[in-house]
Amino acid sequence: MSIALADEIRIDSESDIVVARKLVRDTATSLGFGLTDVTRIVTAASELTRNIYIYAGSGIMRCRPVASDARRGVELVFEDKGPGIADISKAMTPGYTTSRGMGMGLPGSKRLMDEMDLKSAVGQGTTVVVRKWLHK
Amino acid sequence: MTAENISVISLRNLLLVTVPPDPDDETISALQQKILESMARHDARGLVLDISTVQTLDSFFARTVMETVQMVALMGGRTVLAGMRADVAVTATQLGLSIGATQTALDVDRAFDLLQGEIQGGRTA
């Protein structure tokens, strides 16, 4: 996978979610994603940055173009040092929520993207990596 | 963006509210507040929520909209969501969002037809 400089955004407040959405929209559009895919990627970014804000209070989002074999795409990394997720499989169940959300954040984002890797340790934080490829 | 920038138009007994393209959470909450206040002030019977410029409908936004629809219903009004973009609808469905029994229309014009028909039909019935 080629290395490209990632744009990084700190998520400290609700308004940072809008900033993150704008960055992801610009990056995905410039990479050549179609409108519906751009909307999917931006919506997933919105869900996952809001998770950081709601559950951890603060964290970062990184956004970068990626290439592997003949594929090109976008990768988003969401990192926080929050409470972590005790039961990942439960968190991936649609409708399950520990907050005021609709419980669609994680499973929904996974459906919107092509790949999702989730690492979490209770008390240490959570890292979610999602990718979407052009011309699947 | 603040609540002052949100456009709320009162037409006869209906409210037309245009949602901004990329609102932050604060604006979404302010929007709800302003809608409910306007419903009370104008004694409106229906609400047309024009979402034709909305680019991102995430679960938080959807939940606030659903809450607003329920609150408006409690105040005696019916809501129609008008003009959702095709890419937003595909994404919302894939994300797993549901708007329950909330009515939708292709555009504001059709939303007005729908609401007026129902309200008048309701009166004559």
Add this chain to the structure above:
Amino acid sequence: MKTSQKPSNRSGQNAAPGNEAASAYNRSLIEASLDAMVTIGPDGRITDVNGATESVTGRSRTELIGTDFSGYFTEPAKAAAGYQRVFRDGQVRDYPLEIRHSDGHVTSVLYNASVYKDAEGKVIGVFAAARDITERKEAEALLAKASAYTRSLIEASIDPLVTIGPDGKVTDINAATEIATGYPRSELIGTDFAGYFTDPAKARAGYQQVFRDGQVRDYPLEMRHPSGKVTSVLFNASVYKDAEGKVIGVFAAARDITERKESEARIKQQANEILELSTPVMQVWKGVVVAPLIGSLDSSRTQQFMERLLSRIVETNSPVALVDIMGVPTIDTQTAQHLIEAISAVKLLGSQVVLTGVRPAIAQTLVHLGVNLSDISTRSSLAAGLQVAFTKLELEVVKKSQPGRAETKP
């Protein structure tokens, strides 16, 4: 050099008195030599010659002795520099010169020469022996020509060719490699082979495999040009050996498959276009679109279908969409789920789907699978679905001959 027969003025002066018989024997050896031998005085004049020298110059002993040595060569200055060097350094080896025969033909020779001294150790002249190398030169020229021919074939190759040493460094390349990498020969040779690929680790693994297994076939790599252009290639490579059979490197030939890849991509795109054609979304009436689904529905096709259907509904501002599944041979839970998703998305837009063409077998399957379609209008035929659409749009179809009377049955 001692001469006893017809000594000339100079050689006669230099001749030391001695045993006549031994001297004659020595002289016979010199005369028998095939190499042209000559002695030169400090003034550069010839003091003695043997028979071979007479042959190679086409001049007799008497004509030669006493004349300037350098005068019998194509390059007199080089000849003079040669014997001067012998006087200075004591000797030279393999000094190349070309002797011109009186008839004009030229003989390439290599001179070995050394000074010779008198009894007191004083240098009195240069003894020089010339080896005719015309044949060797011809053989070399032939070899060079053959080698140049081989090289020209290598250079003419459209495929980038490269040789790699055991250390992974480029040892030789052809012109096509210069074009593919964008670097000149001088900058490529001696550098790391793996450095010219998008995936250096894979490139390294490739030539290591050749050293290990003796060869590889169709090893895919991507060459990177400084302009950023990437060329997809397949490598065929094998080891090459020296005369003793020891492996000295890898010879690798790359085949540019960019065009092949492009045509593959074109075929894929055409397949996509056919896919799109196979799921047309048509406007049949103002406010009504029809989407006939034909063939089996997989995940990616259903997704594409959903995006097209929704875009067309928005474009045509149609409150009703008829999705006809008459041409769908079988339906499973997954496909049914995709359809329900599409129908929900259409509802978000403010439009309504009427599912038509539900054949008995499909209806049975859906019920057995437990798929809940109770919220969705379904009809068995497209015509019945059109009637639903007209009703929703508050339209009625009227026969011209009987104005005012609606046709109740489609």
